[in-house]
Amino acid sequence: MKFGLYLGCQIPFIRPDLEVSIRKTLPLLGVKIIDLEGYSCCPTWVSAPSFDEDAWLAISARNISIAEENGVDIVTGCNNCYSVLSHARYLLKDEERREKVNRILGKVGRFYRGKSKIYHITHVLSDFVGKKKLKENLEYSLDGMVVAVQPGCHMLWPTRIMDVQEENPFYPQKLKNLVELLGAKSPYYSRIEYCCGAGPSIRAIDYEKSAYFVLTKLMSIKEEVDPDFIVTGCSTCYIQLDETQQKLRKEGKVGFQIPVFYYTQILAICMGIEPDSVVRIGSIPKEDIIGRILESGRR
């Protein structure tokens, strides 16, 4: 099982501990990671895709063509990259667009064929690695813990562009199942599909509005689930829920704190990987949770 790892920019530059958690867990689960050398920005939604379709598709096609050269499908950790690349791949199924893009790529000596599929890391874990292999590698369990999941909207909509689809994006199952595989309970809450507020740069434009999304989401999570911690499938949601929650606490708008993990972080801890190497940067302290997991003892 080989995948081309498309890290994007956010994970390696802002949260390199997530990159470590990906690089440490996947090989142990039998997934060979190939680095896509020379990849560029995906390009993220607020850049080229919002003003120049040709430029967007050419840049995305160039990135995907690197995976094609290596004969692998792409796996991303970032929902933004996942969404942009999937969308580009979907639009490039149209022959006219593909020809146009290949004329542009010709100038840099590349060619887009559309062979490599785009997957998110949760797809690889749930649909390729599978339950059995994952369970074999677990050393710690989340037994007795309650987790609220946040898959992130770019992994859910629009389903038609995706290579792997949720049956009902309003009731996403994949991340929930992965979390429950670790032993925790992950009940549904009504704002599960609700935006984290970091979406198309609201965070940069209007902090108040952006924070309102986080507050609404956190209130629904707290009231309906009251979890030990939150697990996200999206690195942007991870940063937003963690950092903005801390800000809301300081502003006195929330009286609680719920630690936030990225899925491969919590997976790494459950697999017995040194927590210090995969959880390093963050606002809401996670030590308590990590301690409780480790205390529960090896299986």
Added chain:
Amino acid sequence: MKAGVYVCHCGNNISDTVDIGELIDFARGLEGVSVVRDHLFMCSEMAWEMIRRDIVNGLVDRVVIAACTPKNHEKFFRSALEAAGLSKYMLEIANIREQCSWPHKSEKKYATEKAKLLVRSAVSKAALLEPLEDITFSIEKSVLVIGGGIGGITASLDLGNMGYRVYLVEKEPSVGGKLTKFDKIFPLNDCASCVVSPMMAEVATHPLIELITYAEIEDVEGSFGNFRVRVRKKQTYVDWDKCIGCGACTTVCPSKARVPDEFNEGLGWRTAMYIPSPHAVPRKAVHDPNVCVNCGKKTFGTKRFLRNGKEYLTPCEKACPTGAINRSIRWDPEGEIIELDIGAIIVAVGYQVMDKEVFKEYAPHSPNVITALQFERILSPTGPTEGRILKPSDMQKPNAISFISCVGSRDARYHTYCSKVCCLYMLKQARLVKEKNPEINVYIHMIDVRAPGKDLEEYYVQTRQLGINIIRGKVGGIEVLPDGKLRILGFDADIGTPVEVEVDLVVLATAIELPEDARKLARKLGINIDSSGFLKEDHPKLRTVESSLDGIFIAGCCQGPKDVSETIAQAKAAATAVAALMAGDKVRVEPYIAEVSNELCGGCGICISLCPYNALEMAEGSDETEKRVVKRDVRTCKGCGICVSSCPSGAISLSGYDDDQISAQIGAMLGVMAVRV
């Protein structure tokens, strides 16, 4: 030959693009043309008289009209020929509007040249025209009405009262259709069953109307005046001649043999033995073998004896006071076929509403998200709650109800059309809620309120005054809260912000669409379906109840979304159209049908396998010396010409469009005056 060429300006529709003067000069130069005239409107009375006079005066013995499509005015021009004593088939039309001036507006020179070719082509064909005679058939004076809803019932009663024999075929065990499920209907808020029940009784007792319920159309052959229809009467496993509709069998049928009740839109249950609704006409019991649990292991066609030698009877058999239920008979599960000779057909098969399951964003798994038709059952005194407004999940009264409009309508993902009746029935339902339980908060989420028509805008205003909250904006989704409450993620376009409402019950106004079995029926009948997925009328303004086939008419929601009054109006129009068509004893049809030459026919039979209308058959010779030839049935041949082109020995020709005529037309178009095949 003395051909008259008549060029129409069509106001300026043609003359703006085609140079009429140049065209006239060109036509004058054509061989065999004796008269060329033009007119601002060739379809006017004055032009008609001009043509007639030319014929009477002996100037012209065949007519070429250069104007619009023959679909528009061919009959009108033919009447001029007839009035002058000439065969009406000595007419040829060159379409220089739809096929020339309209598509070539920006290329005037080219259009003029093309018009010349079209006229030359028509003149060449006109030279070979022959005076044909209409074919006449007798008409079977009976009508088949398919669909026993309010539309079908209305049309049947109108035709029955005019003295025609009517067969009303309904696929459900009872007539009445969707209207029997409704509580009250706008604009008067009168009781729906009070409107439809007397009509159901009347249609069942009318001496000229034969009700064939629980039956479907198997196939249809023939054409206007002489359709041959085979109807499959589905197996009810109950002898309807004996059944008195007492319902005793339905009460003893065990509750484990049950399925969601069709009449209550799945909100209740019905058993394997059932009477479809309290209003059922005919009021007869039906047995559903898919649901039956075979009480006492007694399957159909078997007898079971107890130890004492007595025959064992199932509860339903025992309960029946008239012996209508007998499971020891080997009933044919296929039912029976009824053959009918029919003059004309009215299709009034109605509609279905989209299922809520399609709309994942609206939490379809919640029992408290229901369709408007289900809510109609909740409001109805004959429904599962006996008219009390309760939530299906726990049978408790809701504190707040949201209505969501345009679910599947006006939505590029599903149907782009407006379902037309939803706005008003939501207002009606909201109003009924407020009248029964004013303390319930009611929200209506609409893209916009569409209430055109008599008394309907007033109905909307009155409804608003009852304190109903109308929020203009599309609903993005519904979230289920842990206590089962539903959070509507709406948008208020008037203040431009997202709004959220928490309610206990959501009613979705799902789109009206044509059911799949109606589509199959349309294929059997050979009528068309339009781009919105409904049955297509022949002309959107002029022929709204006629299908593209003569003698087949459409009425009601199968033609497009409609309210009750519009459906009734259309059904009455269809009945009148049928009556007008059948008023004469004979039907006259155009003689454009295939002719087989016995001399040339080799009896190979290729044409028989290709004929889409089954109009051809092999006629065996009377003795061995006489050869086999193909015979064409005058009534069923539609003149499509497929057999003509397939015949290897050129034995078949199409009257009015024979090889010489068509070759002449093509030749003239190409500038080669003589093309032979």
